[in-house]
Amino acid sequence: MRHIGLVAGAAAAALVAAGAITYAVAEEEGTGTRTPGTESADAGFARDMAVHHQQAVEMSYIVRDRTQDAQVRGLAYDIAQTQANQRGMLLGWLDLWELPKVSSEPPMTWMDMGGAADGKAADGALMPGMATNSELRRLRELSGRQAEVLYLQLMTEHHQGGIHMAQGCVRRCTVGAEKRLARTMAEGQQSELRLMSDMLRERGVNPPS
Template sequence: MRQAALIAGAAATALVAAGAITYAVAGDDGSGRTPSAESADAGFARDMAVHHQQAVEMSYIVRDRTKDEEVRRLAYDIAQTQANQRGMMLGWLDLWGLPKVSSEPPMTWMDMGGMASGKDGALMPGMATNTELKKLGELSGKQAEIFYLQLMTDHHKGGIHMAEGCVEKCTVGVEKRLAQGMVDAQQSEIGLMADLLKERGAAPRS
């Protein structure tokens, strides 16, 4: 319980800090230039906004499928944090005057466009398939908790990989800092979810 509270507090602090500088992001690479549509900065913002949207969706599904307060609290924290971060990234695209949708495959900015097959709705590594989302919506109680924690662990691993790519490739300072914050927070949440799975006699899928 204490670990979950610490994670939630850290996430809230990061959101306040990031929100305060959302509207100053455009020239934060030090050059006064805004990113191009093909840049890592724009690619990460577009792709992570899509990735985050599914995490929000999964979190609201499980919140209605269980009465367990710890899982419901974690799901709510993930939904709120990622919805806010998604809003920031879409806001940056607006500030940069760039489209929110690209004709290029997801993760092309990471030179990994070929990995995003879109099979059964999973547009990027770590994302749940449409079949898995349907199954989550049909489970309840402990089984819903376990499946959500397993899906979200995979989701976080995929998100961390993308965020690390932005830390390496993005040029806008505030976006790189947000990406590093995602890495740190989601690694902590993976540890928490492993503990919650163990308490339920289960383990991560990979």
């Protein structure tokens, strides 16, 4: 089942990426917008958010296999599908702009936050809100209510970091279609934060501040 879900998600992401390219081309041809540079905020956001989204997809597939709770599984499915599709759009833009998907600059340099080397970064949390490798291992080990709670806690922090990044793109990016996608990301994740807060309280746990 997991393989089928991954294939379906990849196919959906490819379709959305194709749509993103078409839309971006039309917008650029209509407005004369210049192609972003390698180290621009547009490129940096696309690269970093693609990595950030990939971890959300990974965590969502993990919890789907660790609980039978329909509400949590439904949320995880929605997050995985939405963020896989958005990731396809971001990577599609990088292809359109003929820019590398990996940069020699540290993550978050486009927001003047690059180069932070704290303990969480050393454990794989390279951007705001990302789970560490240790936290991902623990999520894979838990099941039932414990897995649900940890997933909701990790995803809450993940969304908080993602919103911070999306709002940064709204302020700094120059491509209109990308700014609109970033705004949509922030609004959608704000809504999911409220839902996850309620779900944690239903399980007797206070949401992360």
